[in-house]
Amino acid sequence: MFDPLQSCTYKRQSCSTSSCMELDDHVCTINQLCGFIYCYGDKSFIKGTLATFDDDASTIELQGIVFGCVHNEGTPNPALLEVPGLVGLGGGPLSL
Structure with a gap:
């Protein structure tokens, strides 16, 4: 399973990014x-943060792709x- 704390390329997005503003129901964390x-x-829920891969990660081809990383x-x-993992697709501006 992916552990963002063990990744040298994982980068959380701040509330001021355009990607965050495009997310309909974003919430800004205390940080x-x-x-x-x-x-x-069905009464299920997910909570997480918006993230991307660091621009310095030259060995991967996912730079600039924004994704939601579920933590709860x-x-x-x-x-x-x-x-172990799901990809949710929708019709919004951030969907693949």
């Missing part, structure tokens, strides 16, 4: 990082907690 909370119809999740379906 002025761009956070998000999404609640779903809750679900009434315990089987979903076993899933």
Whole structure:
């Protein structure tokens, strides 16, 4: 599983970035990082921060891609907690 604390290329986005402003329901953390909370119809939720890969990471080809890194999740379906990762796609300006 991805651990942002162990990554030398992971970079959290601040609330003042244009990517954060494009996120409909962004929240600014106490450290002025761009956070998000999404609640779903089945009463599940995710919380996390908007991030990107550092421009100095010349060995990867994902520079400049903004993504949401989930740090907290809750679900009434315990089987979903076993899933190591998901990609959610939508129709908004930040969607792939």
